[in-house]
Amino acid sequence: MTRLTWFYRLASPPTSYATAGRLLPWFAVPAFLLLAVGLYGGLVLAPKDYQQGDAFRIIYVHAPSAWLSLLGYSVLGVSAGIGLIWRMKLAHALAAAVAPIGASFTFLCLVTGALWGRPMWGAYWAWDARLTSELILLFMYLGYLALRSSYDDLQRADRASAVLALVGLVNVPIIHFSVNWWNSLHQGSTVLRAGGPAMPAAMLIPLLESFAGFTLLFAAIACIRLQAEILNRERRPTWWMDSAIKGVPHD
Amino acid sequence: MTEFFHMGGYAAFVWSAYGLLVVVVVWNVFSARALYRAAQAAARRRLAENVL
Numbered sequence: 165m166t167r168l169t170w171f172y173r174l175a176s177p178p179t180s181y182a183t184a185g186r187l188l189p190w191f192a193v194p195a196f197l198l199l200a201v202g203l204y205g206g207l208v209l210a211p212k213d214y215q216q217g218d219a220f221r222i223i224y225v226h227a228p229s230a231w232l233s234l235l236g237y238s239v240l241g242v243s244a245g246i247g248l249i250w251r252m253k254l255a256h257a258l259a260a261a262v263a264p265i266g267a268s269f270t271f272l273c274l275v276t277g278a279l280w281g282r283p284m285w286g287a288y289w290a291w292d293a294r295l296t297s298e299l300i301l302l303f304m305y306l307g308y309l310a311l312r313s314s315y316d317d318l319q320r321a322d323r324a325s326a327v328l329a330l331v332g333l334v335n336v337p338i339i340h341f342s343v344n345w346w347n348s349l350h351q352g353s354t355v356l357r358a359g360g361p362a363m364p365a366a367m368l369i370p371l372l373e374s375f376a377g378f379t380l381l382f383a384a385i386a387c388i389r390l391q392a393e394i395l396n397r398e399r400r401p402t403w404w405m406d407s408a409i410k411g412v413p414h415d
Numbered sequence: 416m417t418e419f420f421h422m423g424g425y426a427a428f429v430w431s432a433y434g435l436l437v438v439v440v441v442w443n444v445f446s447a448r449a450l451y452r453a454a455q456a457a458a459r460r461r462l463a464e465n466v467l
Binding site: 203279 | 419422423424425428429431432433435436439440442443444446447448450451453454455457458459461462
């Protein structure tokens with residue numbers, strides 16, 4: 165048990181609040197640098213695709229958004245489950261913090277996918293396995309957020325929405341493997357595939373930078389939202405006031 | 416330069432996608448900061464109420 169004390173300390177509201185605040189600049193600064201470099205590389209440095217021309221440049225927005233939609237839901241579902249099983253406030257706070265971020269990137273993934281599909285497939289939308297399962301993911305996020313907002317009491321909102329979040333977790337592997345399990349209009353994996361990435365370095369490097377930038381941005385926004393969610397779950401956050409008085413940075 | 420903005424005829428699709436990314440990133444930053452400020456204000460109110 166003693167080995168777990170560091171974990172309990174980290175999960176205490178004052179410590180987790182301060183940790184999120186301290187991590188924030190370490191995520192935010194490289195996030196914006198990598199996004200700038202990656203998107204410049206995607207728009208300017210990468211050569212045109214021999215089949216898709218310049219339309220392929222949408223990949224630098226679309227694929228990292230898709231990744232964040234899945235990462236966000238995985239974090240949401242797993243932390244909601246942890247919160248439910250171990251009655252851990254911090255886990256519920258993290259689930260609530262990442263949900264709006266994940267939802268926004270799921271939306272971006274769907275819209276940029278439509279903008280890519282129109283010139284390449286001739287249609288903005290198709291009721292295809294990949295597209296449909298991603299749309300269901302957006303509905304899971306929106307359902308989770310709507311259910312939460314229907315409760316005034318945060319603890320009850322946490323518990324009720326966690327059940328929904330946990331159920332929706334089954335959709336994550338379905339989305340990921342949908343292009344392999346069903347005949348899909350959507351192209352298969354380009355980067356994480358057997359035999360290595362099917363892309364030249366000039367295209368691949370900006371894509372990896374973009375992936376890293378998106379992921380760090382997700383972490384940075386999650387830190388800000390997590391601080392708010394932790395504070396909202398404290399009836400009397402005297403530790404927060406104390407740190408404000410002592411001048412310990414909490415902003 | 417015009418060739419760059421033309422995007423090989425796919426300008427409307429490519430620039431819409433990148434424009435939407437900017438909108439989503441800006442929304443994320445501002446909504447998170449608004450939530451954070453609201454949480455701070457609410458915490459300050461709760462602490463003031465419970466001073467007794």
